[in-house]
Each structure stands twice: as C-alpha cells, then as structure tokens.
Amino acid sequence: MSSLQQLSLYATVQSSKIPQLLFTVSALTGMRPLDLRQQHIIFSPTISGHGPGSSAGVAGGPAGAVSPLESSRIDVSREMPEAAAAAEDGVGKSEAPEWTLTIPTIPESGKKPVQVQAVSKTTFRKSEEAQADNTSTLFRFLRALNYAYAYDYLEKGYLFVHNGIVIIKLSQIAPQKPLQLHEIPVGGDGDLAAGTVANGRRFENAKFVNTWVMHAYVEVVTGPETVGDDLEKVKIAIERLESLKAELSGIVELEIPDRALLDPRVQLRR
Amino acid sequence: MPVTGLYVVQEPGTNASTISSVNDKVARLFPKVIGKWSFEYKLFRENPEISAPGRHGSQAHLDQPQQQRAQTKARFLSQLHLSTHDEDVFNLVDEPVSYSATRTGTVSDKKVLAVFDKGIYSIVGAKLQSMWLPRQLMRGDGHAFAVGDMYTVRTANITQNGTFKFLIIEVEYHASDNLEDSKLAITSFIAQSAFPQGRIFFGDTIDIYAELTEGPKRFGKAEHALQYLEFFRNG
Numbered sequence: 001m002s003s004l005q006q007l008s009l010y011a012t013v014q015s016s017k018i019p020q021l022l023f024t025v026s027a028l029t030g031m032r033p034l035d036l037r038q039q040h041i042i043f044s045p046t047i048s049g050h051g052p053g054s055s056a057g058v059a060g061g062p063a064g065a066v067s068p069l070e071s072s073r074i075d076v077s078r079e080m081p082e083a084a085a086a087a088e089d090g091v092g093k094s095e096a097p098e099w100t101l102t103i104p105t106i107p108e109s110g111k112k113p114v115q116v117q118a119v120s121k122t123t124f125r126k127s128e129e130a131q132a133d134n135t136s137t138l139f140r141f142l143r144a145l146n147y148a149y150a151y152d153y154l155e156k157g158y159l160f161v162h163n164g165i166v167i168i169k170l171s172q173i174a175p176q177k178p179l180q181l182h183e184i185p186v187g188g189d190g191d192l193a194a195g196t197v198a199n200g201r202r203f204e205n206a207k208f209v210n211t212w213v214m215h216a217y218v219e220v221v222t223g224p225e226t227v228g229d230d231l232e233k234v235k236i237a238i239e240r241l242e243s244l245k246a247e248l249s250g251i252v253e254l255e256i257p258d259r260a261l262l263d264p265r266v267q268l269r270r
Numbered sequence: 271m272p273v274t275g276l277y278v279v280q281e282p283g284t285n286a287s288t289i290s291s292v293n294d295k296v297a298r299l300f301p302k303v304i305g306k307w308s309f310e311y312k313l314f315r316e317n318p319e320i321s322a323p324g325r326h327g328s329q330a331h332l333d334q335p336q337q338q339r340a341q342t343k344a345r346f347l348s349q350l351h352l353s354t355h356d357e358d359v360f361n362l363v364d365e366p367v368s369y370s371a372t373r374t375g376t377v378s379d380k381k382v383l384a385v386f387d388k389g390i391y392s393i394v395g396a397k398l399q400s401m402w403l404p405r406q407l408m409r410g411d412g413h414a415f416a417v418g419d420m421y422t423v424r425t426a427n428i429t430q431n432g433t434f435k436f437l438i439i440e441v442e443y444h445a446s447d448n449l450e451d452s453k454l455a456i457t458s459f460i461a462q463s464a465f466p467q468g469r470i471f472f473g474d475t476i477d478i479y480a481e482l483t484e485g486p487k488r489f490g491k492a493e494h495a496l497q498y499l500e501f502f503r504n505g
Contacts, residue, residue, distance in 0.1 A: 120392040122388075122393055125357070145402070
C-alpha cells in the first residue's frame with residue numbers, strides 16, 4: 001500500500017502584505033494565481049464510555065483500568081467554485097464537487113529542515129453516473145463509523161506551483177459559528193447537522209480572519225507501488241522547499257510550526 | 271452497466287479443483303477468454319470496548335429490552351474491491367442501532383454503502399484501527415469469458431488465508447440495465463449451464479440507505495458490489 005507524506009513550511013502573513021506577496025510569488029513561479037475556495041467540515045470520533053463530564057472510567061487509577069483509545073479527527077473538504085465560474089464550466093447541480101477525506105498524523109519530530117507529516121487521503125466517489133449529490137450518504141457513513149460533526153470553516157485564497165513540485169497555498173479562513181439549537185435537525189431519518197452545515201454556508205456572508213497563512217508543501221507518494229527511490233524523492237522535495245525559503249527570505253519567512261499545533265489526535269475513553 | 275447475478279457454490283465436496291469442471295462447462299459454450307479478474311473482501315468489527323453499554327446517549331429513550339438488544343448487536347464494516355471497478359472500494363457499514371431504532375421500537379438492519387478510492391484502505395486500516403478491528407480477509411482469483419454477445423461469465427475460487435472456501439460464478443447479462451427484467455435470463459443461463467448445486471444472489475435483500483434519485487432505477491456498480499456484500503454478510 002502506498003502512503004502519502006507531506007513536506008511543508010509555513011508562514012503567517014498580514015492582509016496588508018498580500019498584494020505585494022502575490023506579485024512576488026507570481027513573478028517567482030511565472031504563473032497567475034489559481035483561485036482557491038474550499039469548505040472544510042471537521043468530524044470527531046464520538047466519545048465512548050460514559051460520556052464527557054462523567055467521572056466514571058476516568059477516575060480510579062490503576063484499578064479503574066483507563067485505556068484511552070487513540071483516534072483522529074477527519075477533515076472532510078470540497079471545492080466550492082464561484083457561482084459564476086460554475087455556470088461557465090457547466091458545474092451545476094449535476095456535477096457536485098467531490099468530497100475528500102483527510103487524516104493527517106502528528107508531524108514527525110526530529111531535525112529535518114522541513115516539517116514531515118504522513119497524510120491519509122481518500123475521495124468519496126459517486127456510486128452511480130446519474131447521481132447528482134450524495135453528500136448525505138457520506139455523512140451517514142461517517143456517523144456509522146462513529147464520527148460526528150465537530151466544527152467547520154471556509155477557506156479562500158490562491159495557489160501557485162513552484163519548481164514543478166512545490167505547491168504554494170496562500171489562504172485565509174473563516175471559522176463558522178456552531179449550529180444553534182434550532183438549526184440542528186431532530187428526528188428526521190436523513191437529516192444530519194453536517195448536512196445543514198454543508199448546504200448552509202456561504203462565502204458571500206463569511207467573515208475571514210485578517211491573518212493569511214502561506215503553506216508551501218510537496219506531496220510525496222512512497223511505497224512499493226510507486227516509481228522511484230523514496231529517500232531520493234524526499235531529498236529532492238526538501239531541497240526544493242529550502243530553495244523556495246531562501247528565495248522568499250526577507251519578504252516572508254517560511255518556517256516549521258510547533259508540531260503539537262498540528263496534532264489531529266483525540267483520545268477515546270471507555 | 272449490464273446486470274449481473276452471483277452464483278455461489280459451497281456444497282460439501284466442492285474444492286479448489288471444482289472450478290476446472292465449471293470452466294469446462296463454460297468452454298462448451300465456445301466463449302472468448304477475456305482474461306484474469308480478482309476481488310478482495312475485508313471485514314471489520316466495531317471494537318467492543320467502544321460499543322460498550324451506554325455509549326450512545328440517544329439510547330436513553332429505549333426501554334430495557336430494546337437497550338439489551340441494542341447492546342448485544344455487533345456492528346460490522348465490509349470493504350470490497352473488484353478488479354472490474356478498479357478505482358473503487360465499496361464500503362458497507364451497519365448503522366448504529368440507536369439511530370435506526372424507530373419510534374415504534376422495532377430495530378432495523380439498515381446499512382450505508384459508500385464508495386471511495388483506494389485511500390480508504392489506509393484510513394480504515396490504520397487511522398480507525400482503534401475503533402474497527404480486522405476480522406476477515408478473503409480473496410477471489412479467476413478468469414472471465416465472453417459467451418456470445420449477451421453474456422460474460424466470471425469464475426473464481428475464494429480463499430481465506432490461502433485455504434479454499436467457496437467457488438463463485440458471476441453471470442453478466444448485457445441486454446438490459448434493469449435488475450428485475452434480467453433475473454430470469456440470468457437464472458435460466460445458470461440452469462442451462464448445469465453448474466454444480468449453488469445459490470444465487472442478486473443483492474436486493476440488503477436494506478441500504480439511499481438518496482432519492484430521479485428516473486427509473488438502473489443497475490450500477492453499487493448494485494453489482496452489493497451482490498458480493500450480500501453473500502459475504504448473509505450467505
């Protein structure tokens with residue numbers, strides 16, 4: 001089975017610097033920025049045992065035999081093309097964007113000059129050609145896997161490709177307010193909170209935070225089914241990222257963030 | 271896509287060499303050999319530690335016998351990959367009892383079928399391993415034959431850890447994309463071919479959650495996969 005490793009560098013950028021940075025990165029990559037508009041819905045494992053806030057299973061010391069089960073949050077995301085662009089491309093109701101499920105692992109510790117993180121990713125596919133939108137099937141599937149809607153946000157920005165393999169994502173996010181009680185579907189067999197979120201969020205009304213994040217990354221597919229030497233691929237990816245870091249130095253400082261911030265794990269207690 | 275029917279031979283006396291006599295019977299129909307085909311089936315069980323009593327808060331509304339039934343019923347997740355739909359992995363999971371319990375107190379066996387690319391293997395097999403424990407792995411390998419313009423026949427031995435378990439024969443009927451219209455043609459083909467005693471699966475007895483779709487129901491790859499999942503789950 002092949003696996004995906006993401007090698008990254010990050011930087012935060014204030015809104016005021018964005019026009020200059022876009023100009024610089026466009027010149028550096030020799031391309032116009034590609035628009036990025038994504039919806040992210042984060043699912044968390046449903047807490048098992050006696051529920052949050054209960055002392056049962058948590059207290060008790062060794063005799064209580066607390067054995068937390070490790071699990072991770074799932075980022076469920078999809079592209080959200082602008083309404084006008086969607087109409088031009090013929091992307092309408094009949095061609096709903098596909099959902100992608102991503103589970104990153106905690107970044108590796110060590111002295112590598114870039115952050116290395118294994119990522120599991122899969123695309124939710126339509127089971128039939130004629131099926132327009134099967135989002136509720138996905139959410140029901142996740143619920144059956146013991147996952148529930150936790151929070152969501154919208155992301156917009158720009159994408160560039162540098163040196164053939166380095167993707168530069170410059171984006172800002174708009175965290176969305178949690179659902180109010182009256183917005184959570186009750187009793188309906190097919191309605192889920194995530195479904196309300198998926199259909200209800202609008203870029204037009206979203207309030208984006210002032211800070212932008214620059215994420216420069218290379219995705220390296222490794223494993224027996226892939227072509228090429230894995231170590232060599234990682235080495236090349238590191239070289240390209242370091243070269244980008246040097247070229248942007250003085251304008252924006254790309255660095256490795258605290259790995260604990262990117263830890264997707266949650267612990268289930270029985 | 272064309273409609274298929276799955277014929278499973280698991281009578282006593284069936285062994286790994288039975289497939290040769292089946293292939294001989296297919297050979298009498300002057301088929302064209304298409305090539306090899308295969309599939310892989312994985313079964314996971316929900317970790318009993320997290321399906322412990324009281325884990326679903328919404329079970330509170332159930333009375334005591336219902337709660338007992340809800341607590342004793344194990345949930346399973348099946349994954350199927352067919353080489354005929356190489357890009358897809360079919361995932362069938364039992365819905366939690368607390369969600370499918372109706373207000374009248376009856377508990378349904380509703381399931382959800384979701385199709386992903388092969389990346390789902392690392393998600394379920396590695397990232398969800400604390401919640402879903404591997405229970406079974408079966409593989410099928412065999413050959414496919416085109417019989418005239420109307421039928422494709424695929425035969426395969428199913429093995430578990432290298433040990434022969436069953437023989438399956440898949441009959442694909444090209445004249446229709448409607449399951450009900452094709453059942454008779456497929457059943458007749460199997461009867462006329464004088465295959466060993468077996469059982470036929472059309473995948474229409476599994477109660478799965480389905481979104482409303484417009485127009486008549488056509489046989490698709492999900493319905494195809496459901497025939498295998500129906501056999502492995504219930505057969």
